[in-house]
Amino acid sequence: MSEQWIRDRLGICSWSLHAKDPADLIGQMKQLNLKKVQLNLGPVIEGGAWANVGAELKKAGITIVSGMVGSVGEDYSSIAAIRRTGGVVPDSRWPATHENMKKAAPVAQQLGLKLVTLHAGFIPQKEGDPAFDKVVDRIRTVADIFKNVGCAIALETGQEKAATLHRFLHALSRPDIGVNFDPANMILYSSGDPIEALKLLIPHMKQIHIKDATGSGDPEAWGKEVPVGTGDVDWPAFFGVCKQNGYDGNFIIEREAGDQRIVDINKAQQLLFASASKVV
Helix, strand or coil, X not given: CCHHHHHCCEEEEHHHHCCCCHHHHHHHHHHHCCCEEEEEHHHHHHCHHHCCHHHHHHHCCCEEEXXXXXCCCCCCCCHHHHHHHCCCCCCCCHHHHHHHHHHHHHHHHHCCCCEEEECCCCCCCCCCCHHHHHXXXXXXXXXXXXXXXXXXXXXXXXXXXXXXXXXXXXXHCCCCEEEEECHHHHHHCCCCCHHHHHHHHHHHEEEEEECEEECCCCCCCCCEXXXXXCCCCCHHHHHHXXXXXXXXXXXXXXXXXXXCHHHHHHHHHHHHHHXXXXXX
C-alpha cells in the first residue's frame, strides 16, 4: 500500500473539529491537507450558519463523502446509560428518532450523499428474540427512509460483538445496509478484538473510521480514546486485512477526545502512511 493510496481515501469527521461554521471547518481542513469529510447532519438540519454548507465545501474543493445522523436523547455518560438510551432500541425515544431520520433524509439528498452512518444501539444477541426482531424492523424503516433519496446506511460498530452484528446484517438481508467500522469502539466497549471483528465484517464494509483506544478491562466501564498509534489497534495488521479483502472505501479519521485535535490528527495521518507502507 502506498501513501497516495491512503491519502486518496482519507477524510475527517466534521464533529472532530468542533467547527463553529463551514468557514471554520474549511480552514481547519486546509491545515490538515484533507479534502474529504463526513458531515454531521444535525447542524445542517437546524439550518442557520450551516444551511449552505454543501455549496461552501464544494467551492473549497472539499467532498462530502458521507453523513452522520444521531438518535434522539442518547446519553454517553456511561456504558449503562448509552445501553438504555442508544440508537433505535429505546421504545420511548423511537418516535422522535424516527422523525429525526425523516428530517435528515432530504438534507442528505440535497447534499448529494450516497451514505449516512448511525448507531443502531445495543442489538440483542439472539435472532428470534422479540427485541432483536424489533430492532431489525426499525433499522429497515430507517433504511427505507434513506433509500427513497438514493442513500445507503451503515451501522457503526462497537456496541455489540462483531458476531452479533454479523447475524443482524444477515437477518436484515439488504445490500443498502452495511457497516461503518470503528476499531476503537470495539475496545472502548470491550466488544472484542478489532482485527478479528474486521475480518468478519469486512464483506459488509461501507466506510471505516480511524480511531484508537485502550481498554478498561471492565465491560461496564469505558476504555480511553487516545491518539492514533498510541492505543491497542494494530494498524499494520488492520491495513493488511483491508488489502487482503480488497477494501476500496474511505478511511475517515475521528477524534472525539483531547484538546489538541489538529496536532493529533496530523500525527494520525503520518502513522497511517507509515503503517500502510508496511503492507505489501
